[in-house]
Amino acid sequence: MLTKRFDPLKGEMLQIMDAEGRIVAPELKPDLSDERVLELYKVMLLTRAADTKALQLQRQGRMLTYAPNTGQEAAQVGSAAVLRETDWLVPAFRELGAWLVKGVSLEHIYLYWYGNEWGSHFPENVRMLPISIPIASQLNHALGLAMASKLKGEDDVTIGYVGDGGTSIGDFSEALNFAGVFSAPVVFFIQNNQYAISVKRAVQTKASTLAQKAVAAGIPGIQVDGNDLFAVYAAVEEAVNRARAGEGPTLIEAYTYRLGAHTTSDDPTKYREDDEVLVWQARDPIKRTKEYLIAQGLWSAEQDEAQVAEYEAYALEVFRKVEETGEPQLEDFFKYTYRDMPEHLKEQYQEYVQYLEGKVK
Numbered sequence: 001m002l003t004k005r006f007d008p009l010k011g012e013m014l015q016i017m018d019a020e021g022r023i024v025a026p027e028l029k030p031d032l033s034d035e036r037v038l039e040l041y042k043v044m045l046l047t048r049a050a051d052t053k054a055l056q057l058q059r060q061g062r063m064l065t066y067a068p069n070t071g072q073e074a075a076q077v078g079s080a081a082v083l084r085e086t087d088w089l090v091p092a093f094r095e096l097g098a099w100l101v102k103g104v105s106l107e108h109i110y111l112y113w114y115g116n117e118w119g120s121h122f123p124e125n126v127r128m129l130p131i132s133i134p135i136a137s138q139l140n141h142a143l144g145l146a147m148a149s150k151l152k153g154e155d156d157v158t159i160g161y162v163g164d165g166g167t168s169i170g171d172f173s174e175a176l177n178f179a180g181v182f183s184a185p186v187v188f189f190i191q192n193n194q195y196a197i198s199v200k201r202a203v204q205t206k207a208s209t210l211a212q213k214a215v216a217a218g219i220p221g222i223q224v225d226g227n228d229l230f231a232v233y234a235a236v237e238e239a240v241n242r243a244r245a246g247e248g249p250t251l252i253e254a255y256t257y258r259l260g261a262h263t264t265s266d267d268p269t270k271y272r273e274d275d276e277v278l279v280w281q282a283r284d285p286i287k288r289t290k291e292y293l294i295a296q297g298l299w300s301a302e303q304d305e306a307q308v309a310e311y312e313a314y315a316l317e318v319f320r321k322v323e324e325t326g327e328p329q330l331e332d333f334f335k336y337t338y339r340d341m342p343e344h345l346k347e348q349y350q351e352y353v354q355y356l357e358g359k360v361k
């Protein structure tokens with residue numbers, strides 16, 4: 001069992017593929033066909049292309065605030081790849097690769113970041129909750145879904161995502177504790193990208209790993225190299241199997257790095273050194289998966305270049321369609337949540353309209 005072999009209290013981290021794409025622990029490599037690995041790699045490429053395009057569009061004033069994913073693609077794609085269609089994915093807001101794997105269209109994702117509420121309206125068969133901006137609140141929603149599956153006697157599993165900063169919030173501890181007590185079929189997945197806006201991981205908590213927070217809740221916890229597609233997949237696969245077998249929750253810390261800004265509204269050069277970024281660029285999950293695939297004879301640099309160009313063009317094409325939907329309507333923000341807008345929201349809406357018209361301050 002991986003959670004027994006890699007003890008976060010001893011600083012042990014699961015890695016299967018190193019930064020050069022070499023397999024360093026072949027006995028732990030998950031049983032994935034070459035086609036599947038290539039398919040997952042392509043989702044990682046699409047994630048990056050969609051990210052790159054979104055940033056450009058935001059800088060052109062065509063997209064609202066955007067939270068980039070660059071550097072975190074293996075953690076996102078590798079984790080969601082384990083889920084089956086009936087499992088639930090409960091996001092925070094920085095898991096673009098995971099959403100794509102779960103079957104959310106890029107059009108929905110861009111619609112959301114364009115400010116259109118319909119971007120959160122997924123097809124019935126796509127079991128993902130809307131993006132959650134209140135940090136860590138979503139973990140209790142994930143727990144609720146997991147408990148519902150359990151009470152209904154179904155063996156679906158829920159994965160809930162959170163960032164390193166989110167682990168300092170009460171909801172995180174509450175969700176872990178409750179999940180442990182009731183043996184909920186849930187996987188808590190931390191993307192430790194080393195920063196919560198400008199707050200470094202080292203000052204976020206005195207604990208030396210985030211995975212060790214599982215110990216106090218009495219549940220299994222493991223730290224994995226979050227830029228290693230195979231390590232992420234293997235750890236999540238074990239956790240999902242455990243949950244599906246009725247053996248309860250797991251906490252996974254994916255050790256990764258946000259190569260870009262927190263959102264398009266901040267400037268990371270104000271709080272971190274370029275040297276640090278360079279170190280992590282060398283550990284880029286896309287670079288290492290590509291090197292692995294090329295070494296296996298499954299991919300080439302030329303194919304890679306062509307695929308990136310195709311995805312960037314595709315992302316732009318999708319965005320153009322989104323732009324055609326026009327400016328999001330203010331009323332939508334108020335009317336989207338309830339079938340019939342309740343009185344208090346009607347009042348707030350009227351007040352806001354008057355504010356925009358300059359009638360109230």
Ligand SMILES: Cc1ncc(C[n+]2csc(CCOP(=O)(O)OP(=O)(O)O)c2C)c(N)n1
Pocket residue numbers: 094133134135162163164165166167193195196197258262
């Ligand atoms: C409850 C709450 N407090 C504060 C914020 C403002 N806020 C937005 S993102 C963020 C940092 C989150 O950091 P982390 O959990 O590490 O995730 P990351 O953004 O790095 O993916 C904060 C404090 C918020 N959205 N919700």
